[in-house]
Amino acid sequence: MRDDNFRPSSNIEDRRGSSGGDFGGGLGGGGIPIRTGGGLGFIIIVILVILFGGGEQLLGTSAPASQSEGFQSGAVGGEEGADHETLGASRVARVLGSTEDYWGNYFQTYGETYAQPTLVLFRGRTSSPCGSASGATGPFYCPGDNKIYLDLSFFDEMDRALGARGDFAQAYVIAHEVGHHVQNEVGILPQAHRAMERGGDRGAESVAVRLELQADCLAGMWAKGAVADIGAMEQGDLEEAIGAAQAVGDDKLQKNSQGYAVPDSFTHGTSAQRARWFRVGMQSGNFASCDTFKARDL
Numbered sequence: 001m002r003d004d005n006f007r008p009s010s011n012i013e014d015r016r017g018s019s020g021g022d023f024g025g026g027l028g029g030g031g032i033p034i035r036t037g038g039g040l041g042f043i044i045i046v047i048l049v050i051l052f053g054g055g056e057q058l059l060g061t062s063a064p065a066s067q068s069e070g071f072q073s074g075a076v077g078g079e080e081g082a083d084h085e086t087l088g089a090s091r092v093a094r095v096l097g098s099t100e101d102y103w104g105n106y107f108q109t110y111g112e113t114y115a116q117p118t119l120v121l122f123r124g125r126t127s128s129p130c131g132s133a134s135g136a137t138g139p140f141y142c143p144g145d146n147k148i149y150l151d152l153s154f155f156d157e158m159d160r161a162l163g164a165r166g167d168f169a170q171a172y173v174i175a176h177e178v179g180h181h182v183q184n185e186v187g188i189l190p191q192a193h194r195a196m197e198r199g200g201d202r203g204a205e206s207v208a209v210r211l212e213l214q215a216d217c218l219a220g221m222w223a224k225g226a227v228a229d230i231g232a233m234e235q236g237d238l239e240e241a242i243g244a245a246q247a248v249g250d251d252k253l254q255k256n257s258q259g260y261a262v263p264d265s266f267t268h269g270t271s272a273q274r275a276r277w278f279r280v281g282m283q284s285g286n287f288a289s290c291d292t293f294k295a296r297d298l
């Protein structure tokens, strides 16, 4: 996949190193999420990455007292690991930027404005209005704050499982979570959650499964727009990517008074179903064709 044409998003909230369980917030002013605001923020990050050899501690920029601590802590991880993670974070920003461009244009076509979601990068543990995310939590979208939560170690595992094809799988995962945000933007997610709260919604044709398959279809719509950059997909690539994403983990149900994360871990469709709906979106490029709630045959 060639992602160098993608504009990196500035809606990345980097919490890596700020709240990792074992560190217990011991990194000075850790725990305060920093938004990398705008192009300038990105340039600063690039410079920092050059200066510090890919140190992963991009936090602490608003808390000078903790700055050096943070960077040292990043270096402890070893240069190889740090480089790898930096590549991962920049790819995430580019794929997210690509989804912003795609959905921004799509909403605009219908006279609507697309409110961009924020993507939180974390390692180990972090909190959200949908509950706390820890090591075992896969990526998830929290409608309570319109943020996508992503532990980069999830991507490390996908890389190990898929090798070079892992980058498409990563892009798919981000586009899928963005799909949940789009569902939230158009009001489908709150409706679906109300239906799920009424109970009795389980099984292969449940609202939860339809929600997941629609998010896959919306990911496919994005892929249609980005196809020149994604490159040709061979038969089986998609199923493999989706299978790997599911095997490593997926959105995890979390609930508290402020709302729900999107539940995937026990209510997603099969890899084949998910790949099929991804293709529906990719071929049609049309939201209406992604109506998994009306589909008789999933």
Ligand SMILES: [Zn+2]
Pocket: 176, 177, 180, 212, 215, 251, 262, 263, 264
């Ligand atoms: Zn999902």
